[in-house]
Amino acid sequence: MAELTTTKLNAESHLLLDQPLLRLPYELARKNFKTAQRHIESSSTTLVSALKSTTSAAANDATPAATLAALDTMLQRAQTLKRKLEALHADETTIHRQQRARLAHLQQLHDIPSLADVKYDEWSRVRLDRLLVDYMLRMGYVESARLLAREKGIEELVDIEAFVACRRIEESLRQGRTGEALAWYADNKQALKKTDSNLEVELRLQQYIELVRTGDNPKLIEATLHARKYLAAQQDTEFTMRAAGLLVFPPGTAAEPYRVISTTADRWESLASLFLETHHTLLSIPSTPLLHIALSAGLSALKTPSCHSAFASSSSNASSSVTSVCPICSTELNELARNVPYAHHTKSHVENDPVVLPNGRVYGRDKLMAINEKLGTPAGKVRDPTDMSQLYDLTQVKKVFIS
Amino acid sequence: MEETSQAAHERLERKGNLKKSVDHVQETIDLLMKARATIAADPSVATTTLAKLQTPVKQSLGKVNGDLKEIHASLGKYSKALDKKFKDKPLPSSSNDALSSHASLINRAIAMHLLREGQLSVASTFISEANTHPPPPEAPSSPAASVTSPDHDMQDTVQNDFTNDDGTFRSEPLQKQFAQMYYILHELRNRKNLAPAILWARQHSQVLETRGSNLEFELCRLYFVCQYLGLDTSDDPVTSDPNGISGPLKAIRYAQLAFGNFATRYTREINQLLGSLCFHSNLAQSPYAHIFYNESAWDEVASSFTREFCSLLGLSADSPLYLAATAGAIALPTLLKLENIMKEKRTEWTTRQELPGTDANPPMMMPCGHVIAKETLDRLSKGGRLKCPYCPGESLARDARRVYL
Numbered sequence: 052m053a054e055l056t057t058t059k060l061n062a063e064s065h066l067l068l069d070q071p072l073l074r075l076p077y078e079l080a081r082k083n084f085k086t087a088q089r090h091i092e093s094s095s096t097t098l099v100s101a102l103k104s105t106t107s108a109a110a111n112d113a114t115p116a117a118t119l120a121a122l123d124t125m126l127q128r129a130q131t132l133k134r135k136l137e138a139l140h141a142d143e144t145t146i147h148r149q150q151r152a153r154l155a156h157l158q159q160l161h162d163i164p165s166l167a168d169v170k171y172d173e174w175s176r177v178r179l180d181r182l183l184v185d186y187m188l189r190m191g192y193v194e195s196a197r198l199l200a201r202e203k204g205i206e207e208l209v210d211i212e213a214f215v216a217c218r219r220i221e222e223s224l225r226q227g228r229t230g231e232a233l234a235w236y237a238d239n240k241q242a243l244k245k246t247d248s249n250l251e252v253e254l255r256l257q258q259y260i261e262l263v264r265t266g267d268n269p270k271l272i273e274a275t276l277h278a279r280k281y282l283a284a285q286q287d288t289e290f291t292m293r294a295a296g297l298l299v300f301p302p303g304t305a306a307e308p309y310r311v312i313s314t315t316a317d318r319w320e321s322l323a324s325l326f327l328e329t330h331h332t333l334l335s336i337p338s339t340p341l342l343h344i345a346l347s348a349g350l351s352a353l354k355t356p357s358c359h360s361a362f363a364s365s366s367s368n369a370s371s372s373v374t375s376v377c378p379i380c381s382t383e384l385n386e387l388a389r390n391v392p393y394a395h396h397t398k399s400h401v402e403n404d405p406v407v408l409p410n411g412r413v414y415g416r417d418k419l420m421a422i423n424e425k426l427g428t429p430a431g432k433v434r435d436p437t438d439m440s441q442l443y444d445l446t447q448v449k450k451v452f453i454s
Numbered sequence: 455m456e457e458t459s460q461a462a463h464e465r466l467e468r469k470g471n472l473k474k475s476v477d478h479v480q481e482t483i484d485l486l487m488k489a490r491a492t493i494a495a496d497p498s499v500a501t502t503t504l505a506k507l508q509t510p511v512k513q514s515l516g517k518v519n520g521d522l523k524e525i526h527a528s529l530g531k532y533s534k535a536l537d538k539k540f541k542d543k544p545l546p547s548s549s550n551d552a553l554s555s556h557a558s559l560i561n562r563a564i565a566m567h568l569l570r571e572g573q574l575s576v577a578s579t580f581i582s583e584a585n586t587h588p589p590p591p592e593a594p595s596s597p598a599a600s601v602t603s604p605d606h607d608m609q610d611t612v613q614n615d616f617t618n619d620d621g622t623f624r625s626e627p628l629q630k631q632f633a634q635m636y637y638i639l640h641e642l643r644n645r646k647n648l649a650p651a652i653l654w655a656r657q658h659s660q661v662l663e664t665r666g667s668n669l670e671f672e673l674c675r676l677y678f679v680c681q682y683l684g685l686d687t688s689d690d691p692v693t694s695d696p697n698g699i700s701g702p703l704k705a706i707r708y709a710q711l712a713f714g715n716f717a718t719r720y721t722r723e724i725n726q727l728l729g730s731l732c733f734h735s736n737l738a739q740s741p742y743a744h745i746f747y748n749e750s751a752w753d754e755v756a757s758s759f760t761r762e763f764c765s766l767l768g769l770s771a772d773s774p775l776y777l778a779a780t781a782g783a784i785a786l787p788t789l790l791k792l793e794n795i796m797k798e799k800r801t802e803w804t805t806r807q808e809l810p811g812t813d814a815n816p817p818m819m820m821p822c823g824h825v826i827a828k829e830t831l832d833r834l835s836k837g838g839r840l841k842c843p844y845c846p847g848e849s850l851a852r853d854a855r856r857v858y859l
Contacts, residue, residue: 061787063539064787065783065784065787066539066540067783067786067787067790068783068786070540073459073536073539073540074536074540077529077532077533077536080466080529081529081533084522084525084526084529087472087475087522087525088522091475091518091519091522092519095515095518095519098482098511098515099511099512099515102504102507102508102511103508105504106501106504106505106507106508109500109501109504110501115493115494115497115500118493118497118500118504119490119493119494122486122489122490122493123490125486126483126486126487126490129479129482129483129486130483132479133476133479133480133483136472136475136476136479137476139472140471140472140473140475140476143471143472144471147463147466147467147471150463150466150467151463151467154459154460154463158460166784175776175779175780175783176776178779178780178783179775179776179779179780182779183564183567186560186564187564187580187583190557190561190584190587191583191587192580192583192584192587193583194579194583195576195579195580195583195584198575198576198579199568199573199576199580202573202575202576339554342560342779343553343554343560344782344786345778345779345782345783345786346553346560346775346778346779346782347553347782348781348782348783348785348786348789349777349778349779349780349781349782349783349785350778350782351785351789352781352782352784352785352789353777353778353781379774379778383562383563383566383567383769383774383775384563384774384775384778386556386559387553387556387559387560387563407819407823407857411819411855411856411857411858412857412858413857413858422666425666425667425668426663426664426666427718427719436666439664449823450823451819451823451824451825451857452822452823452824452825452844453817453825
């Protein structure tokens with residue numbers, strides 16, 4: 052076990068929580084690049100072939116007007132490409148700026164020698180603000196996230212827009228719309244193919260179910276066509292068969308598994324979480340809020356059994372004269388900490404020269420005397436700071452041996 | 455090749471951007487425009503102009519495409535640098551996320567954190583957003599969670615004050631409290647105005663005294679010092695003086711008015727303050743200089759005030775959320791290592807009963823003064839006499855008494 056008192060800051064191992072900070076903008080930059088590539092590719096092909104056909108048309112006595120019109124179309128196409136690239140370039144510049152700010156933020160850690168340094172305290176506060184913004188965004192508290200980021204000046208260090216966009220699609224699924232999610236899928240098709248995501252199939256299946264559910268004939272025909280187009284290619288034949296079987300059963304059937312498939316409230320919910328999962332994996336966003344990870348580690352590192360004891364501890368009790376510094380005992384976290392495991396403490400800390408009062412409470416002798424002096428207890432007498440009603444004789448204070 | 459992520463990013467920013475591609479698309483546009491103008495002016499050259507246009511357009515589009523290669527390469531190198539930076543560092547996983555089922559507790563902790571940090575507007579936005587989109591209801595808490603005891607009454611009332619019946623966070627009382635705290639702190643720090651703090655301390659005099667806090671006296675002493683030195687402390691009706699006296703005289707008058715209550719508890723300190731009056735002409739050289747020229751006095755009373763204020767609310771002085779998150783970040787590398795070891799060795803983490811001091815297994819003191827856990831005591835004694843494991847003393851199990859650490 053490492054020395055408990057060590058406060059040396061190991062910047063590299065300290066970055067565990069901060070990987071998403073750099074990964075997400077990288078993924079965004081990559082996506083940006085892919086989009087640019089796609090635009091350029093399709094525009095180039097179109098332009099080259101358009102030019103070729105215009106040339107051969109002109110050679111075959113096309114009217115000058117037709118030639119000019121064809122050139123205008125090509126020009127338009129090129130202008131559009133330029134506009135798109137300019138927009139992407141602007142996004143790219145933003146991403147680069149964010150990356151620079153984040154790298155600099157993480158680099159600061161390397162210049163802080165010790166965990167006890169004031170600078171580490173500042174850095175850690177910024178980190179907490181980042182974690183809070185991340186948490187708020189995941190919970191959909193967008194305004195709070197924006198406000199906090201602005202007040203603390205950490206807009207470059209958080210990914211508000213990415214989460215807002217993600218949230219919009221997630222909500223659209225909860226409201227029973229597949230359009231946004233499918234558009235997103237199409238946008239990221241290349242990257243998603245590699246991840247073996249079944250998001251598209253599930254979305255298409257949902258569209259199919261919705262068509263079947265109406266139960267009227269034209270829709271059923273549409274459903275059949277839809278299924279042929281999107282679902283038939285599935286490897287899993289059972290899946291396809293079951294989807295087809297759905298056509299036979301009327302909406303509201305009690306027969307399983309069709310009853311489960313066609314009662315759709317839950318399906319939309321699970322589609323929303325499937326989307327979230329796919330989205331987060333694609334952008335290297337951890338599935339749980341980072342705040343949870345930091346907090347649960349911190350809670351179990353700090354928690355001791357006495358934090359939830361029914362008997363107030365002598366040293367950490369709000370009504371005692373010793374101020375509570377234990378974060379777990381404070382109202383904010385006490386209930387939360389019940390559910391995390393205890394830390395393993397290799398050393399126990401007991402106050403120097405412990406003495407016991409007749410009521411069984413143990414204090415360090417020096418501290419007890421100092422408190423009683425502050426309290427103005429008469430000479431030769433002692434009061435228990437957690438229970439002021441009793442006045443004990445100094446002779447009743449007994450030495451106690453704790454190991 | 456060794457390369458830091460900074461260097462890789464530097465290159466990415468410099469070379470890996472679309473600026474050139476945009477310029478080359480413009481080049482293509484220019485080519486097309488020129489050709490169009492030529493043909494429009496003289497339709498007879500259309501065929502030759504178009505034929506001559508083929509290669510340049512293809513070339514310039516080729517450049518647009520070629521520009522991408524540089525971006526691709528820079529992105530790739532940056533990605534490699536990131537991989538290296540985070541080598542052996544998995545993305546934080548969610549293997550045992552004990553907290554996700556307690557979103558409303560987390561929300562409450564965050565709201566309280568924002569309030570105590572003085573982020574009042576963020577806090578109120580957060581609270582209203584959290585209340586309009588409440589997190590899904592919590593898993594039923596374990597039976598242990600409902601254990602309460604008289605000792606926790608104070609904290610319980612605090613908790614109930616801030617939670618509505620339906621479990622949503624009710625912030626007005628706490629918000630008001632912290633608004634008051636920040637008002638007082640602002641007056642203290644920025645305007646060197648002690649009056650609101652003294653007023654607060656006087657109102658809570660009783661509680662502060664039982665806590666053994668010197669806050670009220672410290673504030674009054676600082677006030678005395680300010681009067682003495684003739685520093686501007688904003689108007690306190692107690693001492694605003696129609697006769698226009700100032701300096702030490704004003705301080706004496708204040709001492710007569712205010713120090714009466716402190717006479718028994720702080721005799722020595724008061725004597726010092728009054729003794730200093732003899733030295734008012736050369737205070738800086740007097741034995742009392744440290745009382746009067748204490749640079750950090752304001753910071754000290756401000757932090758002492760914050761501590762007392764939070765304590766009376768049942769809260770610790772530094773944000774627990776901050777402390778816990780920081781501790782978590784520090785502990786995480788070790789925990790992760792432990793998790794890996796546990797996975798390899800297939801062991802479990804069983805520290806639940808390792809430390810004595812749970813309510814079921816409390817520390818017990820034997821008549822000889824040595825302390826052992828109750829379970830140990832029971833096992834050693836088997837109901838009858840036992841010998842202390844630390845000393846020769848023998849005693850009966852029933853003579854051992856529970857102690858409270």
